[in-house]
Amino acid sequence: MAQARIITLGCRLNTFESAIMRANTAGIEDTVVINTCAVTAEAERQARQVIRRLRRERPRVRIIVTGCAAQLNPGAFAAMEEVDRVVGNADKLDAALLTADDGEDVVVSDIMAPRETAGPFMAGPPVTDFGGRTRAFVQVQQGCDHRCTFCIIPFARGPNRSVPLARIVQQVQGLVDSGYAEIVLTGVDVCSYGADLAGRPSLGRMVRLMLRRVPALRRLRLTSLDPAAMDDDLFRLLAEEPRFMPHLHLSLQAGDDMVLKRMKRRHTRADAIEVCRRARAARPDVVFGADLIAGFPTETEPMFLNTLSAVAEMGLTYLHVFPYSPRPGTPAARMPEVPVTVRKERAAILRAAGGKALARFLESRIGTIAEVLVEKGRSGRCRHYAPVHLGFDAPAGAVVGARIANVVEGRLVGTRAA
Numbered sequence: 235m236a237q238a239r240i241i242t243l244g245c246r247l248n249t250f251e252s253a254i255m256r257a258n259t260a261g262i263e264d265t266v267v268i269n270t271c272a273v274t275a276e277a278e279r280q281a282r283q284v285i286r287r288l289r290r291e292r293p294r295v296r297i298i299v300t301g302c303a304a305q306l307n308p309g310a311f312a313a314m315e316e317v318d319r320v321v322g323n324a325d326k327l328d329a330a331l332l333t334a335d336d337g338e339d340v341v342v343s344d345i346m347a348p349r350e351t352a353g354p355f356m357a358g359p360p361v362t363d364f365g366g367r368t369r370a371f372v373q374v375q376q377g378c379d380h381r382c383t384f385c386i387i388p389f390a391r392g393p394n395r396s397v398p399l400a401r402i403v404q405q406v407q408g409l410v411d412s413g414y415a416e417i418v419l420t421g422v423d424v425c426s427y428g429a430d431l432a433g434r435p436s437l438g439r440m441v442r443l444m445l446r447r448v449p450a451l452r453r454l455r456l457t458s459l460d461p462a463a464m465d466d467d468l469f470r471l472l473a474e475e476p477r478f479m480p481h482l483h484l485s486l487q488a489g490d491d492m493v494l495k496r497m498k499r500r501h502t503r504a505d506a507i508e509v510c511r512r513a514r515a516a517r518p519d520v521v522f523g524a525d526l527i528a529g530f531p532t533e534t535e536p537m538f539l540n541t542l543s544a545v546a547e548m549g550l551t552y553l554h555v556f557p558y559s560p561r562p563g564t565p566a567a568r569m570p571e572v573p574v575t576v577r578k579e580r581a582a583i584l585r586a587a588g589g590k591a592l593a594r595f596l597e598s599r600i601g602t603i604a605e606v607l608v609e610k611g612r613s614g615r616c617r618h619y620a621p622v623h624l625g626f627d628a629p630a631g632a633v634v635g636a637r638i639a640n641v642v643e644g645r646l647v648g649t650r651a652a
């Protein structure tokens with residue numbers, strides 16, 4: 235059956251929404267939808283590059299641009315001769331609106347208007363296919379009410395809106411029934427889950443209830459967590475629920491209090507260190523990933539060294555490091571900048587520290603038995619999210635036991651566990 239092609243840029247939430255758009259565009263021919271990202275200027279540049287290349291490769295295909303970059307700058311994309319239609323983030327899940335042949339070039343509604351994740355997303359059938367991936371994503375929350383000074387996302391995604399538990403359970407059950415062993419709950423600011431729902435259920439409480447109602451789900455992960463807003467239920471779940479993977483990714487951004495203050499983050503260095511201490515007390519083998527921005531405006535060398543030392547003090551294993559990228563329209567873009575060369579140097583130093591931490595962690599897994607979700611060929615990831623190369627064949631999507639014998643090129647090497 236004909237099918238529109240969906241090109242996904244950016245985050246897990248975009249991947250989830252692309253899965254809905256894929257289902258919504260079954261039967262539609264000669265159409266490509268590009269689900270864009272706007273987290274950095276580079277992401278927007280990539281979107282334009284993809285559009286131009288696509289038009290060169292397929293001169294007659296219909297090109298529809300959606301996602302965060304389209305929501306923020308619809309006019310810029312509509313002005314591109316390669317583009318046929320621009321659709322907003324609040325409109326893209328409406329099958330009729332996304333591909334309508336109504337003569338409209340731009341269909342972008344006010345992203346600040348929605349107050350709940352109602353409409354097309356809630357009404358449609360649950361997503362059951364992630365196009366060959368073995369890990370599925372489920373949206374539990376949308377938008378953000380915070381205003382971190384470097385971030386443009388709230389203006390692309392709108393206010394915080396939570397998905398009711400019943401819909402999450404239906405979605406997760408649908409994916410489990412389709413054979414998915416591992417699911418990542420995603421959103422923009424998941425720690426704000428429930429703030430807009432009756433009874434204000436916390437993220438931890440929602441996850442606990444969801445897991446109780448979907449006993450067949452084998453492995454659960456959460457997307458980035460705000461160190462200032464991790465609720466007690468989440469720590470209890472970490473201690474009591476083996477299906478909750480021992481791997482937490484923190485939206486840390488920096489390890490210096492003055493930088494965090496100028497970022498308008500809600501946590502301090504000490505708060506973040508305490509989060510790691512509490513999580514380890516709950517689950518001693520837990521590992522942490524973290525997002526870090528290098529060279530935020532006004533960051534001095536001593537401030538940077540505080541961030542570097544926080545990596546060790548918190549015992550972080552997986553670092554996602556971004557040299558600061560100014561986003562027009564954000565308060566940080568008006569602050570005195572750190573030279574680009576310095577940003578890149580600091581990012582390299584952080585990445586090197588991350589590389590050493592990961593190498594130490596991988597070495598520490600030799601001799602242990604890992605439970606591996608097979609992704610492709612003989613590759614997969616263990617419960618701690620470390621990449622594993624298997625010395626034996628296993629079907630994609632299967633969960634297998636592997637005895638870790640070695641570390642080669644940044645991957646654990648495992649033989650079949652008896």
Ligand code: SF4
Nearest residue numbers: 378380381382385387
């Ligand atoms: S919490 Fe901050 S960084 Fe995250 S989406 Fe909201 S404003 Fe952006």
